[in-house]
Amino acid sequence: MEQKKGIIILMSAKFSFSVVQSSRALYIFKKLKEQFPDTYIIMQKNEEEKIGLENLIQVKPIIPISGKFRLLKGMAFKLQMTLLSLWYIVSKRVDYVILRGYDTILLYPFLKILNIKIYMDYHGIYKHELNQQNRRLRAFFVGHIERLSLYLADRIIVVSGGVITQIQEYKDKCIYMPNGIDIHKINDTDHACSIKLPGNKKIIGFIGNWEQFMKVEDVCECLKYANNCIGVIIGRGYKADHIMNKYRDTENIIFTGRLQQEDVYSLLHKFDICILPYDKDDKHSLYPDYFSSRKAKEYIAAGKPVIVSDVEGRESWLIENQNCLLYESGNPKDLAEKIDILLNKEELYDKMCTNNRDLSKNFMWDTIIDQSGLIRDIQA
Known part of the structure; x- marks a missing residue:
């Protein structure tokens, strides 16, 4: 041939x-x-x-x-x-x-x-x-x-x-x-990131270029209501300067900017919960199973439970109460409530971690x- x-x-x-x-x-x-x-x-x-x-x-x-x-x-x-x-x-x-x-x-x-x-x-x-x-x-x-x-x-x-x-x-x-994704690269990292995190708080994380269809403000606003949590938001992108200026004086939010991949994966393993804040007002959110975000797969490869907004375009393979919890897009109080549920239901939390590690092998x-x-x- x-x-x-x-x-x-x-x-x-x-x-x-x-x-x-x-x-x-x-x-x-x-x-x-x-x-x-x-x-x-x-x-x-x-x-x-x-x-x-x-x-x-x-x-x-x-x-x-x-x-x-x-x-x-x-x-x-x-x-x-x-x-x-x-x-x-x-x-x-x-x-x-x-x-x-x-x-x-x-x-x-x-x-x-x-x-x-x-x-x-x-x-x-x-x-x-x-x-x-x-x-x-x-x-x-x-x-x-x-x-x-x-x-x-x-x-x-x-x-x-x-x-x-x-x-x-x-x-x-x-x-x-x-x-x-490259699962081995995500999980074999032994890199020490220079970003220092407090050891007494739960870490709520978001990674990626801030695409227009991501409502990063949901993550920032929910931290006003989430108890004993700190938000770590990695990357830059759409309206980045506006958002970072708006929340720069908020003590429990850390904006890292863009980082090398080794630093990103090092921080990812320190997250307790990862967020996918898709914007319900973005046109792409209207198409079922539209999004194929690498960050979503990096989250599950690291064995992290995920909270994703309830838009039609979210990944169809993220099943509620198996791999993720859903929150109402644009409602940071609802996101904070779902964070509280995950952090206080140990059995649900552990089940999601296991399920997501297994699911990541498909990607x-x-x-x-x-x-x-x-x-x-x-x-x-």
Whole structure:
């Protein structure tokens, strides 16, 4: 049988196993390379991480993107990546390409002409996020680009059932592959984090980039009502400066900002309860089983009980009273009550810890990629 050749292309992500977008592509790349040795991956060079992988192609912008005119410089880098990707596609004579992001659209016509199979790694309608940020003009153009990309793709790799619901007309092209985790990396850490926590309080934790669909204020506000608890909120993102300024004088909240992955996992093991505060007013929350958050899987891999908001989009595999408790999104008093229930019902708490450790084994990257059928589809 002829050996398939492929290439994974990310225009906007730097090489890193700490960033979700980059790490997802890298884990898929490592797995595919086991089956198809002539598999390559192209992404932006990361000057801070020097990890070398065979067949990894890191691209350094000809014009540094930092400083003034970042938008224009970013567009120039996208063009640089597009031309370089085309050169590798032709020179390596690849059979398939995996693309992520609307900024790969210029590659599609050439791939169609060359009869190369296109896999689109799709994570939901980005236009919705832009509209909620009142970036209407950009949302208009992105919406048209996404529709064209979905139409031209031969297969669409989706991270959740909710994403399939968004694109029902293409459900027959979809390959289901949620985000995975490296359980061993999470649980084998012996790293000592520099963030010091009080030893006499229960730790209520939240980890991740603060996406627009996360209502981080619920975690902050609930600590006004939760007894003998301190909140540790890791990361930055949507409205981060506003939220951190609002609660900077609150004694029982610690904002760590962005941390190295080793520090994050070190803190995670000190959490008593982890929160998934999805926002009921976000459009993504309306699609059942839409979210496929890596943080949710990191929580359960560490054996932590979870409290998640009761939106339709929450992960369907988090079963109430088995893996989690539900609280009313936007109601921090209800969240505080659920924290109190978990901390005072030892049998329920211990059951969730055990159940979640067992459940996390379903989300190891090797398992997820094998079950997705992606390898069989490429071979076919």
